[in-house]
Amino acid sequence: MNLKNQVEWALHCCAVMMALPEGVYLPAKVLAEFHGVPKEYLSKALQALSQHGIVIGTLGPSGGYRLARAPDQISFLDIVEAVEGKRSTFRCEEIRGNNPCVPRRHRAGKPCTVARIMWKADEAWRESLRGVSLTDLAAQLAEDVPDDVLAKSRAWLLERA
Amino acid sequence: MNLKNQVEWALHCCAVMMALPEGVYLPAKVLAEFHGVPKEYLSKALQALSQHGIVIGTLGPSGGYRLARAPDQISFLDIVEAVEGKRSTFRCEEIRGNNPCVPRRHRAGKPCTVARIMWKADEAWRESLRGVSLTDLAAQLAEDVPDDVLAKSRAWLLERA
DNA sequence: GCGGAAGTACTCGGATACCCACTGTCCGAGTAGGGAGGG
DNA sequence: CCCTCCCTACTCGGACAGTGGGTATCCGAGTACTTCCGC
Numbered sequence: 261m262n263l264k265n266q267v268e269w270a271l272h273c274c275a276v277m278m279a280l281p282e283g284v285y286l287p288a289k290v291l292a293e294f295h296g297v298p299k300e301y302l303s304k305a306l307q308a309l310s311q312h313g314i315v316i317g318t319l320g321p322s323g324g325y326r327l328a329r330a331p332d333q334i335s336f337l338d339i340v341e342a343v344e345g346k347r348s349t350f351r352c353e354e355i356r357g358n359n360p361c362v363p364r365r366h367r368a369g370k371p372c373t374v375a376r377i378m379w380k381a382d383e384a385w386r387e388s389l390r391g392v393s394l395t396d397l398a399a400q401l402a403e404d405v406p407d408d409v410l411a412k413s414r415a416w417l418l419e420r421a
Numbered sequence: 422m423n424l425k426n427q428v429e430w431a432l433h434c435c436a437v438m439m440a441l442p443e444g445v446y447l448p449a450k451v452l453a454e455f456h457g458v459p460k461e462y463l464s465k466a467l468q469a470l471s472q473h474g475i476v477i478g479t480l481g482p483s484g485g486y487r488l489a490r491a492p493d494q495i496s497f498l499d500i501v502e503a504v505e506g507k508r509s510t511f512r513c514e515e516i517r518g519n520n521p522c523v524p525r526r527h528r529a530g531k532p533c534t535v536a537r538i539m540w541k542a543d544e545a546w547r548e549s550l551r552g553v554s555l556t557d558l559a560a561q562l563a564e565d566v567p568d569d570v571l572a573k574s575r576a577w578l579l580e581r582a
Numbered sequence: 583g584c585g586g587a588a589g590t591a592c593t594c595g596g597a598t599a600c601c602c603a604c605t606g607t608c609c610g611a612g613t614a615g616g617g618a619g620g621g
Numbered sequence: 622c623c624c625t626c627c628c629t630a631c632t633c634g635g636a637c638a639g640t641g642g643g644t645a646t647c648c649g650a651g652t653a654c655t656t657c658c659g660c
Binding site for chain 1: 422423424425426428429430432433436454455456457458497505506510511512513514516517519520521522523531534535536537538539541542543545546547548549550553558561562565566570573574577
């Protein structure tokens with residue numbers, strides 16, 4: 261079981277979009293070149309973000325994407341769920357109903373016990389992602405990435421925005 | 422992104438194996454019939470459990486599977502990781518290295534910032550599963566499942582063990 | 583010189599092929615139990 | 622009657638095809654800038 265690599269791309273794209281001044285858009289082409297990934301496919305991830313109101317896309321020359329909200333209003337969970345969907349990673353197929361000792365038309369009141377435990381773990385995962393915003397990411401990046409790389413990257417991006 | 426349905430099957434199989442007396446083995450065929458799933462494919466999940474020391478398989482007539490440890494020594498995480506693997510659900514492909522502003526041979530000290538956050542969430546998921554043992558499941562099942570169904574199921578299984 | 587309109591080039595967005603992993607199935611290796619035969 | 626040996630039948634274990642979602646790609650719809658023309 262793996263998350264799709266679009267998740268990684270989407271997160272990194274949101275990270276760099278934080279560096280954009282107000283009213284400036286960054287084309288998918290530039291984002292793709294910056295991260296070294298196929299442009300056409302990356303645009304699908306950006307589309308997903310756009311459809312969920314996390315980024316805004318604009319057409320025409322000087323078009324592209326920018327964040328739709330302030331970075332502290334966008335959590336990792338928003339981005340991950342936009343790409344991966346809100347469904348739990350665990351699907352309960354109700355195999356307990358196949359038990360030959362259970363009457364055929366038995367209506368279970370509660371969901372399957374096993375499923376409840378798995379869903380709780382899934383919720384713990386989501387809760388962890390919900391607690392990290394893009395602002396938190398920016399603070400961490402400021403520590404991890406050397407200042408000159410950060411500055412050069414920002415210049416490189418603005419040059420092509 | 423979905424967990425494979427073998428995870429669900431493995432969990433339910435471990436649940437019913439708790440009902441077995443000491444020294445009794447339950448064939449994959451019976452487990453498959455009980456849960457209404459294809460026997461040949463279910464055996465793959467049981468093989469995974471066997472290879473990770475969670476259950477023990479025996480050949481020949483009256484052979485089958487039984488739990489390898491006491492139920493309170495087997496956590497949901499053990500079972501899930503046996504089937505799904507221990508790898509994090511998030512794969513970091515180090516696309517930050519493709520940044521044209523980073524010197525080619527740059528050795529990053531820390532892992533990617535984004536990856537660290539995703540891995541932390543993954544660890545939260547695992548921690549939640551680590552905290553639930555088969556004993557806990559049994560206690561919950563005793564509340565959820567009517568007593569007569571529980572008794573009939575146990576009898577049905579022992580009849581074929 | 584200035585305003586407006588048409589043309590152009592660039593963008594996003596959805597529709598279309600390819601491929602790997604999960605799903606499902608099969609057959610062979612190995613063993614434990616049962617039965618037959620001999621003591 | 623009991624022990625031993627052999628045979629059978631049942632089990633697990635690994636190797637073999639089919640299919641759906643993820644991956645990758647293409648082309649069309651739409652817009653903002655630019656340029657040209659008329660006033």
